[in-house]
Amino acid sequence: MSYKIIVDSCGELTKEMKGSECFETASLEIDVDDYHIIDDETFDQADFLKRVAASPTSPKSSCPSPERYMEGYRCEADHVYAVTLSAELSGSYNSAILGKNLYHEEYGDKDIYVFNSRSASIGETLIAMKIAECEEQGMEFAQVVETVEAYISGQHTYFVLETLDTLRKNGRLKGVKAVVATALNIKPVMGATPEGTILQLGQARGVKKALAKMTDEIVKDLKNSKEKILAISHCNCRERAEYVREILMEKAEFKDSLILDTAGISSMYAADGGVIVVV
Structure with a gap:
């Protein structure tokens, strides 16, 4: 068939x-101020991130x-x-x-x-x-x-972002009570509930420590890793994705691994420097 x-x-x-x-x-589709973007093969991540950085408002999607x-x-x-x-x-x-x-x-x-x-x-x-x-x-x-x-x-989603502003301003953090002290460079380690809402799993000072803490959370939840694909997406930070993969491959054996750069909507929410892991 x-x-x-x-x-x-x-x-x-x-x-x-x-x-x-x-x-x-x-x-x-995404709107950055008056600029309209269709999230297809024409999406230009570098231009998009530049427009978002220059905009006083949060991008919107439909x-x-x-x-x-x-x-x-x-x-x-x-x-x-x-x-x-x-x-x-x-x-x-x-x-x-x-x-x-x-x-x-x-x-x-x-x-x-x-x-x-x-x-x-x-x-x-x-x-x-x-x-x-x-x-x-x-x-x-x-x-x-x-x-x-x-x-x-049986799938689990985890992520560490440089900023939660877009998620917060677009109402995607309902129920997340923890306040992140951005002035102290505290980065939250986030995940998804079985229902598909966002929750905070922990936090650390600085992105590198937060990524390491995220890998600890992943390994803690991991079952039957040899049957699973380790999948990582990143927004303009391949080296961070490689760092996460390296740590996880040292701690567990996977059927395969995959790293992809984020497309438009994922780039909008992950923001420059964000890393998402699903296993």
Whole structure:
């Protein structure tokens, strides 16, 4: 059976995924003051970070429309999947569900399933890769859905950012009570709850110590590492991503590892220097 996987643009695609007809990106959009950006292959991270640094206001994002998702579902593939960033952080999941309902009303029955990643960025990448793996193994549609939902339940997301300003100003830190003393260069170590909301796991003085503390949190939670891919995304700081990978590879054995630079939406929230780890 043929399949198609639509990933909203908070999820980074690897070079191989971009070259495959099985994967498609549903672009979110970003506004930095009056400048409008579509988060697609034209996204220029360096220009974006420069504009954000010069702007007195926080950038804003908007998710793909239900109609955009509906058109994505309208294809020759027998099985269609969408992977969105956490429904607790964005309207992308609800938009994808509405698009599915619109498709069924307009065109009738089709095997379509929308995965709430309960994560973001490279977490979505791993989920899309898992869907493709299941399809390539010849699983039935229902079995793919069951297997991937179980995979999502066992996935863990962690991150260390230079600043939480964009997350805070856009209301993505609801329930996070800890106050970070930025004047003392205190950097929080953050993670995601099983429901896909953000929580603080700890903090340290300086980014390097915070990254090391994050690796401690990862190892503490890690189970069956030999069966898992260590996935790291970074915003304009490859050396930090490599540093985190090196520490984790010394402490555990993984099936594989992957490092990607953040696309537009992930760059917006991670900000210059942010590192995200999903395993």
